[in-house]
Amino acid sequence: MGTGATRAGTRIGATVRAGLRGVRWAALALALSACAAEQTGAVLTPAVVRVPADAPRTTGRGASSDSDHAKLVASFGGEYRAPAAQHLLTEVTDRLVRASDRPDQSYAVTLLDSSVINAFALPNGRLYVTRGLLALASDTSEIAAVLAHEIAHVTLSHANARTELELRSQLVSRVVADVLNDPTTGAQLQSQSKFALARFSREQELEADGVGVRTLAKAGYDPYGAARFLNSLNRTLALKTGTGAPGEPDMLATHPGTGERITLVTRAARRTGAPGVGVDERARYLTAIDGLTYGDNPGDGVVRGRRFIHPSLGIAFEVPEGFTIDNTRSAVLGTTGEGSRRLLFDQVEAEPGRSLEAVLRATWNDAIEPTSVETREIGGHAAATALSRGKDWTFRLAALRVGDATYRMIMAAKGATDPEPAFRRWVASLATVTPAETAALRPLRLQVVTAASADPDELARRMAVPDRALERFLVLNGLERGATLKVGEAYKIVTE
Incomplete structure (x- = not known):
């Protein structure tokens, strides 16, 4: 969670259903062929906006500027300095470009200091990979697959095509609304264009997958x-969902479901030959990422078990038993294993002198039960708490003032059950971070170790993770459940 998060109007009900969306810049998004890996979506057949062939054409954005690059890098935590990993990424990219449909195109790869699993490209050939994605990949061929996919977006001019569709759709809806004085139809066209653009983006992702595998x-x-x-x-x-499933599909998702993509790339790989063709260069890859920072940077807040600590904000809290929490750029999210309880912690803007009760009402869309509002002091901090009942969820809300900052703490329980007991324990745990606790914080790191036994439990027990150590170890190393290790072979673990 960043130190300047402003989330006025965010509603945990939407988070429960679809997950919290990150910050986006509308202009840059048009030019960005982003493969936001940590999202899912189903392929739908929504109403399609038919842009008339004789509609005025628009000009897409020109070449992405240095300022675009600087904004992207800053929004993902800056550049991550890892010479061995950077050298590998550059070498793999050069090899892929020579095999691509446009070997004359120049590319530059930037490694981003973010734990989010993501990779994306700008039309001018700038490629971006997060350290979170590097940590998940298990060999050179896997990271090459990601880069080949991004290179395909550039060679196929996907960003420019998407920009053209977006701008032309907006133009038509504005003409209908303003020139033809039909705002209702204009609004309908604009709404439908979002579905059309999402479907268009999904089709581009599948096309880039196929071309990427061939290049690979x-x-x-x-x-x-x-x-x-x-x-x-x-x-x-x-x-991440804690339910064993990737999550609910988003009707406006710009990416196909990951399962559909797996089917497509597997078919594409079979067309190139049987398993065993090509190299994976696993040993080389693991050597390059040994010591890579894993998870959150301490300055952006860290999760240690059920405790969240943010030294820059100077706060910490502990969630109730049964919750698993995840620190995103915009908020701290939590869920129980079965998904029946959720929580959200974020920072909101509050005008000087505005009451905390007014902050709660201004940043919550549903009705708050009037008799439930309570203003008091919690842990030495001014606070206001309230109850809100939705159709499918019951919410407990709190706004707290710590120094000059205002925070929200929201807990949701499915159905009519009031989560007040767990909510009060959670809110009461909010405290300032001690200097000793700050000094003791160290980032987690990937460590490449050699298996001395075929039993994966032996290495899983060394994982510095909050829960499900064996499952996380298997996923981190691309191993299925029930797999055995190869004695003497290298594997990744997470250590402090």
Whole structure:
């Protein structure tokens, strides 16, 4: 969670159903071929906006500027300095470009200091990979598959095509609304265009997957690396939801479901040859990422078991038993294993002198029960708490003032059950971080170790993770349940 998070109007009900969306810049998003790996979606057939062939054409954005690059890098935590990993990424990219449909295109790869699993490209050939994605990949062919997919977006001019569709759709809806004085139809067209653009983006993702696998094979890498990586991604998403499933599909998702992508890239790989073709260069890859920072940077807040600590904000809290929490850029989210209880912690803007009760009402869309509002002091901090009942969930809300900052703490329980007991324990745990606790915080790191036994439990017990150590170890190393280790072979673990 960043130190300047402003989430006024965020509603945990929407988070419960679809997950918290991150910050986006509308202009840059048009030019960005982003493969936001940590999202899912189903392929739908919504109403399609038919842009008339004779509609005025628009001009897409020109070449992405240095300012675009700087904004992207800053929004993902800056550049991550890892010379061995950077050298590998550059070398793999050069090899893929020579095998691509446009070997004359120049590319530059930036490694981002973010734990989010993500990779994306700008139309000018700038490629971006997060350290979170590097940590998940298990060999060179898997990271090459990701880069080949992004290179395909550039060679196929996907960003420009998406920009053109978006701008033309907006133009038509504005003409209908303003020139033809039909705002209702204009609004309908604009709404439908969102579905059309989402479907168009999903089709682009599938096209980039197919072209990427062909490039991967032509460059001499194992073409099945794409399916292996997507399978690990799918399992990681399931771990995040805590329910064993990647999550509910989003009607406006710009990416196909990961399962559909796995099927497609597996078929594409089979067309290039049977398993065993190409190289994976696993040993080389593990050497390059040994010591890589894993998870959150302490300055952006860290999760240690059930405790969240944010030294920059100077706060910490502990969630009730049964919750698993995840620190995102915009908020701290939590869920129980069965998904029946959720929580959210974020920072909101509050005008000086505004009451905390007014803050709660201004940042919550549903009705708050009037008699439930309570203003008091919690742990030495001014606070206001309230109850809100939705159709399917019951919410407990709190706004607290710590120094000059205002925070929200929201807990949701499915059905009519009031989560007040657990909510009060959670809110009461909010405290300032001690200097000793701050000094003791160290980032987690990947460590490559050699298996002395075939039993994966032996290495899983060394994992510095809050829960499900064995499952996380298997996913991190691309191993299925019930797998045995190869004695003397290298594997990744997470250590402090």
